[in-house]
Amino acid sequence: GAGVSQSPSNKVTEKGKDVELRCDPISGHTALYWYRQSLGQGLEFLIYFQGNSAPDKSGLPSDRFSAERTGGSVSTLTIQRTQQEDSAVYLCASSFTGALIDTQYFGPGTRLTVL
């Protein structure tokens, strides 16, 4: 497939557990974004990777959230000690160069439910 893929599509976990969410960007895209969308709210920016530059982590809501991008491609968003308020759809997007004129292509999202 040529689009952004995310896995798993759904994740149900218990409060206090750690979860890992995966994003495979479009091949050749150097910029990658993570957002989350809580029920009835817009997208909330979490983190942005651009090539080999240090990521912009300014949107991460707490130190329980972290993300990495290996080899400039696949990214993993990790949430430690999950809380019920972490329940949301986590969206990943990628763009070709990260230039603002580049279109962001979104994946289908991972729906996280914390019980």
Place this chain on the structure above:
Amino acid sequence: AQSVSQHNHHVILSEAASLELGCNYSYGGTVNLFWYVQYPGQHLQLLLKYFSGDPLVKGIKGFEAEFIKSKFSFNLRKPSVQWSDTAEYFCAVNTPTDSWGKFQFGAGTQVVVTP
């Protein structure tokens, strides 16, 4: 902190009616502005974007938006909607001088077009 406001959470209208969705942002500096759409069961996709130049921007599927700097607004319009325009619409703002890759999204407007 910057914010993006979408005035209507839900809009219901008939086919062939005109559509206008409001978007206001709070930031006094340089902004880049976007409208995204999410059709039922599909990924978020870009409708149109504004960076500079003509404040009236035309996007896909007959949509257009006008940037009015003095009003901090970027309203989306379509003269005659179709049933296939039923979707959720998100306004987004990027403030490149603050954070290159960070995008602030509005809460979204759910649009339902009835036959």
